[in-house]
Amino acid sequence: xxxxxxxLREIRHRKTNFALSVLGAVIAVAVVLATLGSxxxxxxxxxxxxxxxxxxxxxxxxKLEDEIRKSMKGLxxxxxxxxxxxxxxxxYSEGFASKTMPEAYVTKLAESGVVTVNHLLPSLTKxxxxxxxxxxxxxIGVRGxxxxxxxxxxxxxxxxxxxxxxxxxxxxxxxxxxxKGDPVTFMGKNFKVSDTYEARGSKDxxxxxxxxxxxxxxxxxxxxxxxxxxxxxxCATVDRLGEIRTELMEILPDTQIIETxxxxxxxxxxxxxxxxxxxxxxxxxxxxxxxxxxEREKLAGWLLPVVALVSMIWIGLLAFINxxxxxxxxxxxxxxxxxxxTILGAFLGRAILAGLVGGIIGAVIxxxxxxxxxxxxxxxxxxxxxxxxxxxxxxxALAAWLPSLAAAQRDPAEVLxxx
Amino acid sequence: xxxxxxxxxxEASADTEIRxxxxxxxxxxKQYRTTEGTVQAIDxxxxxxxxxxxxxxxxxxxxxxxxxxLMAGALLSPDSGTIAISGENPYALGAEARAxxxxxxxxxxFQQFHLIPFLDVLDNxxxxxxxxTLPHGEFRERARELLDRFQLGHRLHHVPSKLSxxxxxxxxxxxxxxxSPSLILADEPTGNLDAENAAIILEHLGDFAASGEGxxxxxxxxxxxxxxxxxxxxxxxxRLV
Numbered sequence: 001x002x003x004x005x006x007x008l009r010e011i012r013h014r015k016t017n018f019a020l021s022v023l024g025a026v027i028a029v030a031v032v033l034a035t036l037g038s039x040x041x042x043x044x045x046x047x048x049x050x051x052x053x054x055x056x057x058x059x060x061x062x063k064l065e066d067e068i069r070k071s072m073k074g075l076x077x078x079x080x081x082x083x084x085x086x087x088x089x090x091x092y093s094e095g096f097a098s099k100t101m102p103e104a105y106v107t108k109l110a111e112s113g114v115v116t117v118n119h120l121l122p123s124l125t126k127x128x129x130x131x132x133x134x135x136x137x138x139x140i141g142v143r144g145x146x147x148x149x150x151x152x153x154x155x156x157x158x159x160x161x162x163x164x165x166x167x168x169x170x171x172x173x174x175x176x177x178x179x180k181g182d183p184v185t186f187m188g189k190n191f192k193v194s195d196t197y198e199a200r201g202s203k204d205x206x207x208x209x210x211x212x213x214x215x216x217x218x219x220x221x222x223x224x225x226x227x228x229x230x231x232x233x234x235c236a237t238v239d240r241l242g243e244i245r246t247e248l249m250e251i252l253p254d255t256q257i258i259e260t261x262x263x264x265x266x267x268x269x270x271x272x273x274x275x276x277x278x279x280x281x282x283x284x285x286x287x288x289x290x291x292x293x294x295e296r297e298k299l300a301g302w303l304l305p306v307v308a309l310v311s312m313i314w315i316g317l318l319a320f321i322n323x324x325x326x327x328x329x330x331x332x333x334x335x336x337x338x339x340x341x342t343i344l345g346a347f348l349g350r351a352i353l354a355g356l357v358g359g360i361i362g363a364v365i366x367x368x369x370x371x372x373x374x375x376x377x378x379x380x381x382x383x384x385x386x387x388x389x390x391x392x393x394x395x396x397a398l399a400a401w402l403p404s405l406a407a408a409q410r411d412p413a414e415v416l417x418x419x
Numbered sequence: 420x421x422x423x424x425x426x427x428x429x430e431a432s433a434d435t436e437i438r439x440x441x442x443x444x445x446x447x448x449k450q451y452r453t454t455e456g457t458v459q460a461i462d463x464x465x466x467x468x469x470x471x472x473x474x475x476x477x478x479x480x481x482x483x484x485x486x487x488x489l490m491a492g493a494l495l496s497p498d499s500g501t502i503a504i505s506g507e508n509p510y511a512l513g514a515e516a517r518a519x520x521x522x523x524x525x526x527x528x529f530q531q532f533h534l535i536p537f538l539d540v541l542d543n544x545x546x547x548x549x550x551x552t553l554p555h556g557e558f559r560e561r562a563r564e565l566l567d568r569f570q571l572g573h574r575l576h577h578v579p580s581k582l583s584x585x586x587x588x589x590x591x592x593x594x595x596x597x598x599s600p601s602l603i604l605a606d607e608p609t610g611n612l613d614a615e616n617a618a619i620i621l622e623h624l625g626d627f628a629a630s631g632e633g634x635x636x637x638x639x640x641x642x643x644x645x646x647x648x649x650x651x652x653x654x655x656x657x658r659l660v
Contacts (some may be wrong), residue, residue: 001545006538013537332533335494336594337522337550339515413495416487416529 025358033366040379057278081228084254100224141215147157166195167209203209208361232295312399319400331415340408347404436483439506441634442468447500462657473628475648520552526595530607585616601633
């Protein structure tokens with residue numbers, strides 16, 4: 001005869017009491033795990049919602065940014081870097097700077113790791129007479145865009161002009177009847193027309209583009225340029241131009257910067273605004289869900305202890321009833337020499353078994369719980385399963401402790417005398 | 420003195436060795452406090468049971484018989500006086516040691532049998548193993564022997580509710596005998612039995628006493644029981660008369 005056998009036989013005999021004790025543990029464990037699992041599922045749901053919103057925003061922003069990038073590229077460069085002493089009145093009246101700066105400036109800028117500008121295009125511009133055609137033209141020497149160090153190469157806004165070739169604005173090629181591939185002489189030197197532009201309704205229509213090196217040689221201005229055109233970055237800052245100036249002044253102190261093309265900037269502003277709005281919406285969503293989460297957590301904060309306490313009281317009451325029913329048995333066991341701690345073990349063992357069985361059943365039930373507000377089931381971590389299944393027998397033993405102790409300390413003489 | 424003479428004397432000495440009484444009750448008194456005042460349940464009682472004694476204790480209800488039996492069984496300490504079982508005072512021991520003492524020295528039989536309802540016959544007899552003073556399994560053979568002797572060999576795996584009253588009392592008797600105690604304390608063991616079953620129980624108790632293994636103290640109102648017992652003691656108002 002062993003204690004375990006005594007416990008198991010008694011459970012088989014008083015099934016209802018044991019089943020009700022198990023039920024107490026089942027409810028406690030299922031409620032605890034379901035509550036924790038639902039909180040975690042809610043967190044996952046929040047993450048998914050926010051991720052979805054962020055993904056949608058990101059995709060929208062990428063599309064918008066691409067559109068803006070294209071539109072800005074379409075509108076051309078919107079930053080001009082001129083020599084420091086250049087009279088800007090002259091630039092606005094003539095359309096170009098008369099003062100020059102070293103061509104090396106563009107290299108210095110490109111290698112500086114500058115972040116506030118893109119697409120650097122050095123140029124040398126001069127209004128002059130096309131002697132062979134007896135007309136005034138604007139000559140622009142370009143060498144193509146200078147790639148910025150440490151950046152992924154970008155598609156150029158303007159293609160370079162190869163040596164020996166010319167690109168003609170609309171008015172020039174139209175009035176002279178020149179087409180792509182035609183030979184042409186400019187200032188005594190023979191070129192080939194490599195491209196002709198459509199009408200732009202600007203000074204570009206009387207402009208002639210040439211390779212920068214050839215232009216510098218032709219004008220006797222080797223290694224000189226009079227402007228660097230750039231495209232400012234699409235940075236979401238209030239004082240964009242201020243930031244660009246601050247950065248560029250540190251790299252090229254004896255230059256000045258002007259900004260043009262406000263349409264593109266307005267679009268960039270709109271994009272930044274849209275981005276900020278989307279971010280604010282995401283934050284609002286997060287905040288709203290965090291509030292709901294806090295409410296749920298608050299509910300769990302009192303629900304879980306209450307459920308655990310009620311279950312413990314329930315198990316304790318059932319243990320008390322069990323002790324009452326078994327007083328004659330306790331009396332005779334004590335009379336024949338069974339020690340108090342063995343009696344204690346018999347009652348606690350029963351409670352522990354009820355807790356363990358209830359814990360396992362409760363955990364299994366929690367696994368299958370589906371809450372209507374949830375897309376998926378509960379999310380319960382392995383540690384929580386183990387903790388719940390381990391805690392249930394401990395709490396059941398604690399609940400049954402006092403009745404069990406009373407049974408163990410019961411005076412057998414009293415039981416037998418009054419029986 | 421020759422060698423052979425010495426051996427003969429030693430044997431004679433062993434035969435006449437003085438063993439302590441199985442139960443020695445000396446000037447024992449016990450009071451109960453109730454809402455109506457103090458009740459003198461046992462009033463300076465002395466009683467001695469030698470091995471082989473079968474003593475019937477009788478008297479009117481409430482005279483203190485059962486209280487005396489519980490005190491004799493190391494279950495209820497006296498207010499004064501001494502009790503010794505096989506020369507040892509169980510009340511000098513701590514609670515756990517006294518429980519072990521009871522397990523090894525005393526067997527109980529009650530009018531209500533006090534069988535455990537969810538254990539079968541064999542387990543009810545073996546429940547004394549839970550006292551844990553010997554390894555489990557030690558008593559299994561003895562339990563079967565006792566149950567065979569009490570004509571319960573065919574009922575080993577029946578629960579008490581499936582047994583007749585007489586069979587239930589025999590199971591209780593087997594449980595009391597399991598650990599070969601020196602003292603059997605029986606409280607109205609035939610009180611619920613018909614004549615035939617009462618006779619069986621009394622016969623077994625008588626056999627135990629007659630074997631000289633120990634002694635039996637039996638509380639009874641049953642005249643048949645008094646007749647079977649070797650000695651009959653009457654109790655009135657907490658005193659032996």
